Amino acid sequence: MSGYDVIGDIHGCADDLEALLAQMGYTVDDGVYRHPERTAVFVGDLIDRGPDQLRVLQIVKAMADAGSARMVLGNHEFNALAYATEWPAGSGKYLRPHDDPDHPWSAKNEKQHAEFLRQVTGEARAEYLAWFRTQPLWLDLGGIRVVHACWHAESMAVLGDDRIGTDEQLVRMSTKGDPMYVAVETLLKGPEISLVDHGQPPYLDKDGHSREQARLRWWNGAATTLADLAEISSTFTTEDKKPYPALPAVEVERSHVYGDPVPVFYGHYWRQGSPRHLHDWTEYSACVDFSAVKGGSLTAYRWSGEQRIAVENYVQVGARSAH
Numbered sequence: 303m304s305g306y307d308v309i310g311d312i313h314g315c316a317d318d319l320e321a322l323l324a325q326m327g328y329t330v331d332d333g334v335y336r337h338p339e340r341t342a343v344f345v346g347d348l349i350d351r352g353p354d355q356l357r358v359l360q361i362v363k364a365m366a367d368a369g370s371a372r373m374v375l376g377n378h379e380f381n382a383l384a385y386a387t388e389w390p391a392g393s394g395k396y397l398r399p400h401d402d403p404d405h406p407w408s409a410k411n412e413k414q415h416a417e418f419l420r421q422v423t424g425e426a427r428a429e430y431l432a433w434f435r436t437q438p439l440w441l442d443l444g445g446i447r448v449v450h451a452c453w454h455a456e457s458m459a460v461l462g463d464d465r466i467g468t469d470e471q472l473v474r475m476s477t478k479g480d481p482m483y484v485a486v487e488t489l490l491k492g493p494e495i496s497l498v499d500h501g502q503p504p505y506l507d508k509d510g511h512s513r514e515q516a517r518l519r520w521w522n523g524a525a526t527t528l529a530d531l532a533e534i535s536s537t538f539t540t541e542d543k544k545p546y547p548a549l550p551a552v553e554v555e556r557s558h559v560y561g562d563p564v565p566v567f568y569g570h571y572w573r574q575g576s577p578r579h580l581h582d583w584t585e586y587s588a589c590v591d592f593s594a595v596k597g598g599s600l601t602a603y604r605w606s607g608e609q610r611i612a613v614e615n616y617v618q619v620g621a622r623s624a625h
Contacts, residue, residue, distance in 0.1 A: 304339040305606035307617075308448060308567040310590035311345065311376065312362075314352020314417065318600035319361060322619040326602065328370075335361060336370040340604075343441065345569035345590060346376025346450040346490075350414060352595045355421045359430050366437075374441055376450040376569065377490040378418075379434045380466075384476045385415055386431055387469060397476040438464040439489055446605055451492040451570040452520050453560055457485035492570060493518040493558040495532050500554070502528075505538045505546050508572070512541055517571070521587035523561045527551040531559070533571075560587060565611055567603055574598055577616040585610040592618065 307326055312319050320335075328335040328342070335342075344362055349355045365371035384398035400412050422430060440449040440458060447453055458464070460481050466472055474482040494515035497504065504514045516532040525531045529549040538546050560566060569591035575598075583589060588611045594600040599618040608615070 305604060306341050306343050306443065306446060307337075307602050307604050308343045308345065308446070308588075308590055309602045310592060310600065311347035311569040311594065312352070312358050312600060313347055313350055313378075313595035314355035314358055314421070315594045315600055316352075316354035316357035316361065318594055318620050319358055322600050322602060322617065323361075325619055326604065326617060334364045334368045334370060336365075336368065341369075342371040342602075343443075343448050343567075344371060344373035345448060345567065346374050347378045347569060347591075348373075348376070349382060349418045349422070350378045351417060353417075355418055356426065359422065363430070363433055372441060372443075372448075373437055374448055374450055375434060375437050375439050375466075375490065379437070380475075380486065380490055382415065382418060383431060383434055383466065383472060386427075387472055387476075389469070389473055397473060435466055439466075439486070440464055445565070445607060445609075447564055447566040449566065449568050450490050451568055452488050452558065453566045453568070454485075454488050454493070454520070454558055456557075457488040460485040461489075488558070490570075493520055495528070495554060497532065500528055500550070500552060502547070502549065503540050505534055505540060507538065508535075518558055520558045521560050521566070521568075521584055521589075523559055523584060523586070525559065526553055526556065528554050531556075562586065563609070565605065565609070567605075572596070572598075576618065577601070577613055583611060583613065587611065588616075590616075594620070 323335050328337045348358050348362055366373060381398055387397045389397050474480045475486045477483050495518045497516050498514045504512045507513050516534050519531050519533050529551045531554060532549055534546055540546055563586060566587050567590055571589050571591055573589055573592045588603050590601050590603050592598045592601040599620045602617045604615045
């Protein structure tokens with residue numbers, strides 16, 4: 303194979319996926335999308351939200367089984383496993399709470415996962431959940447690295463294995479306070495930094511939830527201050543509906559910041575428009591999540607051996623893409 307095509311969060315957008323694969327020269331052979339010289343790599347979040355989740359799973363699993371694709375788990379695949387895992391067995395309780403009016407996140411979990419449960423049923427659901435268990439949380443492919451949200455060697459060392467493994471390990475990964483929980487949160491959702499500990503107010507996220515922690519721009523190896531590292535969109539507001547104030551340029555701890563000279567690709571961060579309009583991709587990191595299921599474009603990066611990110615190697619599909 304001469305290169306990798308790293309494909310961003312799909313969230314059930316099967317039409318866009320097939321259009322993107324076709325645009326990149328993948329053709330269907332014996333029911334499987336293949337390329338004569340390249341391998342697709344999916345960054346996870348195949349499921350939830352979108353209209354054609356079963357078809358996306360069928361396409362990607364067939365490619366992975368045939369060797370024409372690789373993938374890493376996203377937080378939505380991980381959540382699906384936790385949602386389906388009763389623990390302790392026979393207790394009626396699940397690692398990701400649902401059907402629980404007393405749990406503050408139960409309704410949110412059910413709403414987020416409802417389309418997957420509606421679209422993927424019976425034996426098919428069991429098959430794909432079992433398949434998720436076999437997929438890695440990260441990939442080091444030599445010339446590039448791929449993870450859903452954050453490449454963090456220390457978190458990988460805590461887990462030891464790049465697969466979820468047993469129910470007992472899934473329990474630990476789902477239990478707040480456990481080192482394995484913290485590691486999985488970092489890899490699949492990205493590290494966060496406390497705003498209130500730095501004298502800043504909470505903010506409202508894209509779903510209207512109040513947050514005291516901001517996502518950390520871990521990919522910005524040159525950043526040193528709260529203003530550089532904390533990610534808060536200008537559209538977010540404080541709880542009193544005022545625009546969020548500018549963050550101060552105070553020095554902050556950098557334990558999660560990526561500094562290796564190896565290109566790393568990730569999704570999760572809901573970018574908009576064209577990669578050419580981004581200012582926070584770096585020479586060794588590239589986001590491929592451009593909000594396909596929320597009016598954006600399904601996006602890939604075509605890597606062919608270059609040692610630094612080249613923005614012209616991004617590809618997008620759909621009338622919604624901004625060029």
